[in-house]
Amino acid sequence: MLSQQLVNGLVLGSTYALFALGFTLIFGVLRVINLTYGFYFSVGAFVALAAARELGANIWVALPLGAVAAGLVAVVADWLLLTRLRRAKAGELASLMVTLGAVLALYSLMAVFIGTDIQRFPFGFVDNSALEFGDVRISTVQILIIGTTLVLVALLFVLLQRTRLGLMIRALAENEDAARLMGINVGLTVAAVSFLSGMLGGAAGVLIGLNFNAIQPFMGEHMMLRGFAVIIIGGLGDIRGALIAGVLLGLLEVLTAGYISSNAREAVAFTILVLTLWFRPVGLFGRAQAKRA
């Protein structure tokens, strides 16, 4: 049974990692805790759902549609909410509060118009066969989740390390003023980072929507707890840390549910969040950073 648990944990963990990746990218480059991030997750899932229902799209169309839509929403949200604060060089708390207010408004609007009932993808949206290796069962959905996560993570690394846009993003992460002086179009780079992270969040929304097959407006809110835990455990802004911490959290949750109790599972994320803050506040892989006044 342990091997089956490990597979399930790995699948869950990779969705957490994917979700947290976009969140940590925003913090690492733009230096804001953007709480509207959870909303992109819901947007991705709902756009994919609408595509599947209204257009009869299959997963290969619905997944990119959801991701791109979430990316666009992210660009608009960032532009509306944070441009002004960025220009005024306001602190992290101000941006945290703006996005907090905005995300409540957005979820509530969505709930008013769509309703809070749990919705599901149409039957047969993804075929529900499974591969069996000995006594371990891996469903098509699970393969799809792990595969998509691997591909997206690989693409992100290539983009950041090998392309000109990646160079711009890394320069911005290093120092905004210096980047601007070097002739980097900061506004464009910020939009690109928002789009990328929105896409990651949206894709995670579609995949987790598929995994649990339950979609409703506030789903992103519940996911944010995992997002916080993962980025704090991995170190704020640390991409590799987010990947490892995401998988770790997924595994721990599944093992807790399997061997202790399914109720205890929900407390796992918070417990390791507090323990990390207590014993190793820079995160598992973070380095101590000089405090900026």
Add this chain to the structure above:
Amino acid sequence: MPVWLDDFLFTYETLIHALGVHGLLALSMYCVMAVGQLSLGQAAFMGIGAYTGALLTLKLGLPFWLVLPLSALAPALVALVIGGPTLRLSGVYLAISTIALGEVLRVLYINAEGLTGGALGLSGIPRKADLWLIYLLLLLGVVGFWMVGRSKIGRAMEAMREDEAVAGVMGVNLPRYKLGALIVSSMLAGLAGCLTAHSNSFIGPNEFGFEMAVTILSFALLGGIGTPVAPVIGAMILTALPEVLRPLQDFRLVINGLIIVVAVLFLPRGVIPFRLRRAP
């Protein structure tokens, strides 16, 4: 009591209770923001107070004068555990861990069915939170904060809000003030929770989540934190508004959220570095 007043109180009893309780919540938010911190756990602390109060009354049958202080103590203990490590770090960590606290507690309330009634919540809580008690506590809170604001402690808090590094250099014991503020604010929120439980006679797991946390923040931001009275007024406006304008009711949370956005964006230096206006 004149008849019209009696009628008025009868019709609007819930609203009048809510106005006072939300005033207390706004004060508890003010208390953390006054030292330049952001806690999003006020709703969670309120929930702890509400559940503690309700359970002590329902399961143990303790008298209300004992239940009320105990339900302020319970969230204070949690604040100590959460705040201890996180306050040593920058404010973002406190904000994140307090949001997370709210989420976890909601799940706990739902899952600990034997104790908390699960998703159905607890009902049949005796109505013991009298109107005078709520408003007396609110008055004490406002006067207390006003007096602290004019003392040496108040000046230290103001210094912290304006520039933490400088305040630290000038000898302000930053961790002690931050933790103290968080604990006092959690106690106020706990009181508010206990009063809510004993005036609505019902509490449920979803009342103390993310929405409530943001709503409490919007109280403080609408009023501003210039004086302790300001957030209380903010709370009263935001509580009364949906009652007065019925069509707004569906959009109540949307409005609360937008108020925060507007308040933070269009106040030049953000909201945390608000300046306390010195009394003339």
